[in-house]
Amino acid sequence: MYELIILSLLMRYPMHGYLIAKIINDIIGPYAKVSNGRLYPLLSKLEQEGLIATYIDATQTRKGERTQRQYQITEEGRKRFHDLMMDTTSNPGDYQKLFLQKVAVLEFLKSGERLYLIDHYINYCQAHVLHLVAEAEDYEKKGREYSVSTYQYEATLEVMRHRADQWLHEAQWARELREKEMLRIEASEHTTSEAL
Secondary structure, eight states: OHHHHHHHHHHHOOEEHHHHHHHHHHHHTTTOOOOHHHHHHHHHHHHHTTSEEEEEOGGGOOTTSOOOEEEEEOHHHHHHHHHHHHOOSSOGGGHHHHHHHHHTTGGGSOHHHHHHHHHHHHHHHHHHHHHHHHHHHHHHHHGGGSSOOHHHHHHHHHHHHHHHHHHHHHHHHHHHHHHHHHHHHHHHHHHHHHHO
């Protein structure tokens, strides 16, 4: 996930490591933080792989201050960013977190690619809802057969239903994203046809 976040940040403009760390921590916080001990080796790895490059920006450094290395994305980094964005099979258990990172940078994809990702996410959410509803129904029928207390039985059902509701809400949000994307496509097509 950090690789995607770093590349997506650099898709907009070059940044120094401190700013990258601050933005990542703002995104994933308040309890999760990326440490310098994790960030800078990752930046170094991305540089070694040719996905990013560094340079010293003399205009950003005042006299007597330590020079700051700026990171910028390379053409290979842009290709890797695109591959990461379109990947819907890696880390299926963490895909919700990944998708939330992708939403902020969908603008760098073609409209068909954006729709593909949004539709995939809607299906991902619906699969969770169907699974949780089916499991809750099964537990409701068979749960009394297990040797659990009434409290545990009812609490387990409540949690399963709550999680299904969360995924329903997430799916609705994704449908709204899709509607906005369709409006953008229609507006773009309308503008293009007027120009002809």
